[in-house]
Amino acid sequence: MRLARVLLPSSPVPRIALERDGCLYDVAELERRRDEPLLDENSFTAEDFFARVFSVGGAGLDVLDDGLCAGERPTEARLWPDELLWLPPCLPERALLVQFVDAPEREEPRYHLGNPRGLLGHQESVPFPPNEPRPDVEISIAALLGDELRAATVEEAERAIFGFTILLGWVAREQERTSGPSRARDFAATIGPVLVTKDEAGSLDEARVRLRVGGVIEELARLAAPALSFAESLAFVSRHVTLLPGDIVGAPPIEGGSEAARRLGLAFGATLEVAVDRLGKIAARPVLGPEPPPYRRVKG
Template identity: 45%
Template sequence: MLQLATSTPIVALERDGALYDVAELDRHFGTKLADIRGVSDFHTRVVALRCAGLHALDDRLLSGDRPASAHLPPATIVWLPPCATDRAAYIQLGPYAHGAERPWYRFGNSRALLGHAAEIPFPPLEDEPDYELNLAVVLGEDLRRATPEEVERAIAGYTVLNDWTARSLEARSLERGLPPSEAKDFATQLGPVLVTPDELGSVEALRTQVRVDAVARSCSRVGEWTFSLAESVAYISNHVELRAGDVIGAGRVLGGSAAQRVPYGASVELMIERIGRMTGKPVCGPALLPWRRR
């Protein structure tokens, strides 16, 4: 997240709905990491150091030792996606046809990853903004030609992902036999919380819900994929060298319907049990500037 007072990205811990600055917790509790330069950087602390010391800090919070100096009031921060967008690759798994022989995936735009509570600028003239609720993982280790077991050990954490989609633009692209890149790559939301695997158990049984302007649209469970998430990532690693910090969207859990498109300005809230909730608001983006020579 971004601390508004200093415009500095920071790592925080969430406990019982309250947020605590990890760097300040380190200082307050006198941990060995407190004086290491750069240790508060997300990629360093969460990815490279595999959340070093964070479980111990969370145990202190859980015990009731919650220093006021580390508390972060919501009005003092802006949410960032739980990844390093300048270093991460973003790969999105797709839906599978019945009887599919292998996973399907596409590369997304990691530079367009946005955080919780963001406004989502859709392409101009798009009249069918829509959401797609996903579970996502952030990798904590490099993977190349990995087994499913190696993938499971490499997962740093799980989070919520909204694969926002411009449906009209998607339909026009597919009609022309083109990939729907322009309908997806303008913005994707991630976060706000990254939950480590030891906190979750089996993710397939987790309940999900979507609310639009506080009205429930749909409920489901993450469910079973044609291939497990670990199998799908293992398959990708045969073709692509995956790096620690990369984001993998596990495929759509819930999406909108043609009869229930999301109006511009609506608050869309996606929830996955034990992982968290994320809100976003679709808005109409600016008109294209002239791009052809005259």
């Protein structure tokens, strides 16, 4: 399955959508058209993304997706991308964000905890700290979890992965130079636009990654199998941090991604598009944020 979380101008409540062949379909409308409901009316609504996707593993959504694959695609359920807002395919307020960093010289993985409340959706502008001379980005594949992991085995960690998506970790290099790596990344990351279930994503080893800024495209070298698998890295983290359904875990940044973005001329006001085989395409536009007010009173 390919799942999205979107906001329609006609409703303040985010909706769950299924993507198939580049088209989006409203889950609530697909369910209304069924003779027999897929949900117990007393459990949760069709719009409850966290409960529907992470708590109960996509209950009933596979049935709707099978219908789409079989050609049952009612026009009434179709969503038009130009008329909606893409939200992160997770619940940032209920997620932990774990980002692995590349550490080829170490036997143990290295990671840091990010700021999930800074997660932005597909096509959103990314406000950078106002003193940054230029934007930078680190491109990762992220796994989203469907089960709790606590001191897990590799097999348990593998089973806990619900699906994958694209993660753009924005970096304020001037902030990194003066204040360290955490503050340089906590202000924003872009995720999505779709969550692709593990069975549909398949093996992402050797997936192609393409970047585009303006009309210029660059393809990165195919992804190589990491020294540690996602499951091995998850099992390691779960020895130190309890991971819960809905948590987001980013793989080490894809080699050459940041350099390619700079070569393509990534600048404030320019749109970056990143496409990854089987995970789709994500777009974001870095901009300079406003000058913040003083954080302390000036004594007069």
